[in-house]
Amino acid sequence: MARRIADLWDPKGERHDVPTYPWGLAPDGLATRDQLVAMGLRPRGGAVAQVMWFSRLSPEPRFARLYEIAKATPPKPRTPGQIASLAAAMRARRTCPECGEVKPYCLSTSLGVCTPCADGFTTAA
Structure with missing residues (x-):
């Protein structure tokens, strides 16, 4: 066709x-x-x-x-509980389970740890 x-x-x-x-x-x-x-x-x-x-x-x-478009409306504002929950979830995604540092980026799911820990460059805590 x-x-x-x-x-x-x-x-x-x-x-x-x-x-x-x-x-x-x-x-x-x-x-x-x-x-x-x-x-x-x-x-x-x-x-x-x-x-x-x-x-x-x-x-x-x-x-x-x-x-x-005429029927569309602004989204509902998030509650303080929702904002706190999202912040905690993002903090958990940025916290390395090996060294415990909170990184400024989300950790790779394939590595499971931050880049320095995956490369073996961490110092003893």
Whole structure:
């Protein structure tokens, strides 16, 4: 089957069960989840359409769901407990279990320890 952009044009949703537009041709007022996040918004409600495009990575067309910008709202603010929990989780990801130092970077999961400990350059604590 030849790859044609015309195959992706389905604004009534007859072929793809949901209104479908080629990349860059979606009507105004619709955005992908990533575009909404860049605007500081979160989608509310289900996807109303999709955008499709062809990629060299896959023989099948790729797609992204589209949400109405008018229904999107700002995310809920995090509670102090959520902020403390996230800070503790990040501190745990940066703490080396071997030397106990809190590093300014997250430790590699493949090594399980900080780079100096993995290389054997640590001094006795």
